[in-house]
Amino acid sequence: MYWNKKIECASRQALTEIQSERLVKTVKRVYENIPYYREKMDNTGITPAKIKSIDDISKLPFTTKTDLRDNYPFGAFAVPMNEIVRVHASSGTTGRPTVVGYSKNDIEMWSENVARCLCMAGVNPNDMVQVAYGYGLFTGGLGLHYGTEYLGATTIPISGGNTKKQIQLMRDFGSTVICCTPSYALYIAEVLTEMGIDPDSLKLRTGILGAEPWSENMRKEIEQKLKIKAIDIYGLSEIVGPGVSCECTQQAGMHVNEDHFYPEIIDPETLKPMPPGEVGELVFSTISKEGIPLLRYRTRDLTRLIYDKCECGRTLVRMEKCKGRSDDMLIIRGVNVFPSQIESVLLEMSETEPHYLLIVERDDNLDTLKIQVEVQEQFFSDEIKELQNLTKKIKANIESTLGISVTVQLVEPRTIERTAGKAKRVIDNREL
Amino acid sequence: MIIKQLSVFLENKSGRLNEVARLLGDANINMTAFSIADTSDFGILRVVVSNPEEALKILKENHFSVQLTDVVCLLCPNKPGALSKALEILDVENIPIEYMYAFSTGNSANIVIRPANVQKCIEVLQKHKLELVKSSDLYKI
Incomplete structure (x- = not known):
């Protein structure tokens, strides 16, 4: 089953032609409409006229999360605000979120890409799809929602959490597809066992799982416990949200919707393109987006690209599961967390440089984040209640910044390891 | 004191x-x-x-x-009812206490008190003729 066979099974030459045409137009558009891109290109001596085909893409400067922060909130938009019909946001590296805007056409384009993904994962209009990603500023919920509707499946917009209700609807409605994070899928499986429900008694057959890294072992566990096919879907809000790429039922890499999102692999140190098939940092250029087109956006995800034709018949390039990050971003319960966000919260609460350590664990298949903070003089009080209030205040401030619950533990000064003068900020004990 | x-x-x-x-x-x-x-x-x-x-x-x-941290140390007899007498004074005079701990040696008991307001606490205890331990004496014990 293909949603758009002409594109998904197109020859490499046909894809290159589409990409070239779209890139040329996009470069021209961003140069004319976004001051920061014009400045960036002028500074490197690139004019739109020099970009004649997709092969010229490596002449263009990169875009990073910092660029989006510097142009917060709407400075990177390429169309007037009255053409923006929706905004989403994800966490930035510090206090400011990363904001993205969609035109009417962008929503349509995004929906089609998600529909393609669902279709290649074996979902069809007869399916009953439970969208258990969070709805809101996060792109997961609404992204899948529009995609399932576009596909013509029955959409249940249940959002994340409330696991018993999720299970009740699975039983009563006969849901056949669940869309959520892989760790939440495992959690649902656990609750099923607790409730004494045999997964075979449910109609569930496919999981569209993403928004956080997960291993092949985790896939096996999910497939065994929920008796479903677990499909990996990839995306990031800066590029569009979920639906940038997705596995087909072969589960052999995620097909990139490369007629809209052009992928490159670069060496994160030298920033030079890597030879085909090598692992490096994934970079995307959106070549059809109107609201916030991004050229050579550095995702910081490490992976490699596979150009061979897939068993499913698709020619769209595949990306492997991400092998890690080239920065210190953590993904916790599907939420992006940067150590620098926590640092800025602590800095606001004290005058001197805070020492802290983030400890990430996976307990009962749910990620937990513990933050140890050294009690230095500026924090210390002789009274238990003061220290407990301090703990509560740190917790509340961090939670409102990150949007996920955390635990805060006060520790003695100098207990957090310093390496070459710089503290190690993160211990990730999850076995992903 | x-x-x-x-x-x-x-x-x-x-x-x-x-x-x-x-x-x-x-x-x-x-x-x-x-x-x-x-x-x-x-x-x-x-x-x-x-x-x-x-x-x-x-x-x-x-x-x-x-x-x-500034605290005061009250000296009272090591016998039943002595602490209650002292606490009642602090209660009546409205001196809130953050925490306290005590140790006794022979006939006397030393009660370390961390009041919210140290100066006021000392004044009240002295007014009621309760014995306070001097820092120089306490450090020597």
Whole structure:
């Protein structure tokens, strides 16, 4: 089953032609409409006229999360605000979120890409799809929602959490597809066992799982416990949200919707393109987006690209599961967390440089984040209640910044390891 | 009449109290009295020592979170009802207490009190003719 066979099974030459045409137009558009891109290109001596085909893409400067922060909130938009019909946001590296805007056409384009993904994962209009990603500023919920509707499946917009209700609807409605994070899928499986429900008694057959890294072992566990096919879907809000790429039922890499999102692999140190098939940092250029087109956006995800034709018949390039990050971003319960966000919260609460350590664990298949903070003089009080209030205040401030619950533990000064003068900020004990 | 008590932040893990005791012992600083207030994650050691300034310096050098806290020490007879009498005065005079701990030696009992307002507490206790221990005497015990 293909949603758009002409594109998904197109020859490499046909894809290159589409990409070239779209890139040329996009470069021209961003140069004319976004001051920061014009400045960036002028500074490197690139004019739109020099970009004649997709092969010229490596002449263009990169875009990073910092660029989006510097142009917060709407400075990177390429169309007037009255053409923006929706905004989403994800966490930035510090206090400011990363904001993205969609035109009417962008929503349509995004929906089609998600529909393609669902279709290649074996979902069809007869399916009953439970969208258990969070709805809101996060792109997961609404992204899948529009995609399932576009596909013509029955959409249940249940959002994340409330696991018993999720299970009740699975039983009563006969849901056949669940869309959520892989760790939440495992959690649902656990609750099923607790409730004494045999997964075979449910109609569930496919999981569209993403928004956080997960291993092949985790896939096996999910497939065994929920008796479903677990499909990996990839995306990031800066590029569009979920639906940038997705596995087909072969589960052999995620097909990139490369007629809209052009992928490159670069060496994160030298920033030079890597030879085909090598692992490096994934970079995307959106070549059809109107609201916030991004050229050579550095995702910081490490992976490699596979150009061979897939068993499913698709020619769209595949990306492997991400092998890690080239920065210190953590993904916790599907939420992006940067150590620098926590640092800025602590800095606001004290005058001197805070020492802290983030400890990430996976307990009962749910990620937990513990933050140890050294009690230095500026924090210390002789009274238990003061220290407990301090703990509560740190917790509340961090939670409102990150949007996920955390635990805060006060520790003695100098207990957090310093390496070459710089503290190690993160211990990730999850076995992903 | 103000006693300088050391307050030390301790994590709830083995060996931390001993580390403080060892450092003070090595510097020939004696502990007269102490108590530990604890939660599941951490505790606060409150200790009266023979040389608070020196102890503060040593613990700081060893990267402890430590401060000096003003407390008062009430001396009362080591017999039934003595504490109640003192507490009643503080209650009637409306002197809130953050925490207290005590130790007794022979016929007398020493009660270390951390009032919200140290100066006012001293005035009230003296007004009612209760005996307060001088810091120089307490550090020597």
